[in-house]
Amino acid sequence: MVDASSVVPPERVSSGSPEFDRVIGGGWVPGGIFLLGGQPGIGKSTLLLQTCGRMALRGLRTLYISGEESASQVALRAKRLNAACTGLDLFCDSDLGAALGALQGHGFFVVDSVQAMRSDGSEGWAGSPGQVRAAAQMCIKAAKERDIPGVLVGHITKEGRIAGPMLLEHMVDGVLTFSGDDYSPYRMLRVNKNRFGSTDELGIFEMSEEGLAPVKDVSGLYWNRAEQSVPGVAMTVVLEGSQPLVAEIQALANGTAFPYPKRTGRGIDMNKIQLFSAVLEKRCSVGCGLFDIYVNVAGGLAVREPAADLALCTALASAVRDVALPEKCVFLGEVGLAGEIRPVIRLARRLQEAARLGFTRAVISSREDVKAKKAPIEIIRAATLSEVLKAVMR
Ligand SMILES: Nc1ncnc2c1ncn2[C@@H]1O[C@H](COP(=O)(O)OP(=O)(O)O)[C@@H](O)[C@H]1O
Numbered sequence: 500m501v502d503a504s505s506v507v508p509p510e511r512v513s514s515g516s517p518e519f520d521r522v523i524g525g526g527w528v529p530g531g532i533f534l535l536g537g538q539p540g541i542g543k544s545t546l547l548l549q550t551c552g553r554m555a556l557r558g559l560r561t562l563y564i565s566g567e568e569s570a571s572q573v574a575l576r577a578k579r580l581n582a583a584c585t586g587l588d589l590f591c592d593s594d595l596g597a598a599l600g601a602l603q604g605h606g607f608f609v610v611d612s613v614q615a616m617r618s619d620g621s622e623g624w625a626g627s628p629g630q631v632r633a634a635a636q637m638c639i640k641a642a643k644e645r646d647i648p649g650v651l652v653g654h655i656t657k658e659g660r661i662a663g664p665m666l667l668e669h670m671v672d673g674v675l676t677f678s679g680d681d682y683s684p685y686r687m688l689r690v691n692k693n694r695f696g697s698t699d700e701l702g703i704f705e706m707s708e709e710g711l712a713p714v715k716d717v718s719g720l721y722w723n724r725a726e727q728s729v730p731g732v733a734m735t736v737v738l739e740g741s742q743p744l745v746a747e748i749q750a751l752a753n754g755t756a757f758p759y760p761k762r763t764g765r766g767i768d769m770n771k772i773q774l775f776s777a778v779l780e781k782r783c784s785v786g787c788g789l790f791d792i793y794v795n796v797a798g799g800l801a802v803r804e805p806a807a808d809l810a811l812c813t814a815l816a817s818a819v820r821d822v823a824l825p826e827k828c829v830f831l832g833e834v835g836l837a838g839e840i841r842p843v844i845r846l847a848r849r850l851q852e853a854a855r856l857g858f859t860r861a862v863i864s865s866r867e868d869v870k871a872k873k874a875p876i877e878i879i880r881a882a883t884l885s886e887v888l889k890a891v892m893r
């Protein structure tokens with residue numbers, strides 16, 4: 500038994516990247532194991548090899564265990580990433596017992612990947628649920644015994660789950676996901692579980708030949724200042740964790756030749772396009788049914804938040820009527836089936852960011868509890884979608 504008040508929190512170990520440290524809650528916690536999941540080729544190995552290199556440069560010996568690539572492959576990559584340095588040791592073999600045996604003297608380790616490792620004494624192929632569970636257990640035990648932090652790379656399945664036993668996410672102290680669009684250099688690091696910190700933070704990195712570098716001013720990243728006066732373009736501010744991002748929703752409406760007009764969405768759920776086309780048709784007499792409609796969120800951003808509904812609706816109406824929306828205006832509201840505009844969470848934060856990036860007006864729900872005088876930009880309130888269209892499209 501211990502007296503809870505006598506326990507001092509362990510000192511965190513910096514990853515060498517302020518961006519990475521922020522996402523994980525201020526650095527690694529000794530003995531803690533994180534799982535990093537992501538699509539093949541997204542940059543998991545790059546991120547962690549760079550991390551090992553940075554930590555080694557700060558004087559902590561790190562061990563990068565790879566069950567997937569040869570030592571010369573990893574060494575070559577480390578060189579390209581400028582991560583090769585004394586103190587970064589490579590162990591390239593799928594024998595996990597031997598790899599963890601080499602941990603002596605190291606202050607941080609990476610296992611790339613947990614599916615590639617074999618552990619003796621457990622049945623099945625490397626990558627089978629039993630083997631993955633045993634491999635994860637061995638890594639967790641090694642980290643706890645030596646009181647050092649570590650990261651396991653986890654492959655993900657087509658459905659986006661980390662491959663292996665369901666229990667894997669429960670066994671580790673934290674789960675990180677690394678994601679991004681195939682055609683964009685930007686990568687998002689999210690934390691889905693963290694026993695040592697919040698799960699709110701998001702890190703955005705840019706991939707280049709020299710590896711991943713943090714993006715400094717991310718909120719305007721997915722938005723093209725030049726295209727605002729084109730019909731079909733509407734702006735909004737979404738939140739990724741606590742990070743506000745300006746999102747540009749582009750809709751294109753083209754007279755249809757089909758009995759069932761086409762609806763296509765990139766970065767936005769197609770069901771939403773269908774639903775709001777119906778709401779616009781029924782509540783605002785916007786004739787969406789006569790058009791094929793394509794919607795795209797600029798920059799490869801994926802928008803799921805209800806707060807972006809109003810921007811999607813105005814983009815659709817603007818495209819169908821072929822009238823541009825006012826410039827420097829953001830739309831922040833959830834839209835219901837009756838065409839009513841509902842409040843969004845953390846409105847003040849979004850308004851602040853829109854103002855910082857040079858927007859001058861925001862259209863919001865009339866039910867929002869915000870003092871117009873205190874708002875950083877001009878506020879236009881509306882109760883319904885048709886009120887919004889009257890105000891912004893003449
Ligand atoms: N020589 C290179 N120059 C620039 N980028 C490269 C080079 N080699 C690999 N990359 C980038 O790194 C990515 C692979 O990253 P990697 O860390 O191996 O991903 P993961 O471990 O998630 O499968 C590639 O998709 C590519 O974008």
Ligand SMILES: [Mg+2]
Nearest residue numbers: 543544545611
């Ligand atoms: Mg890899």
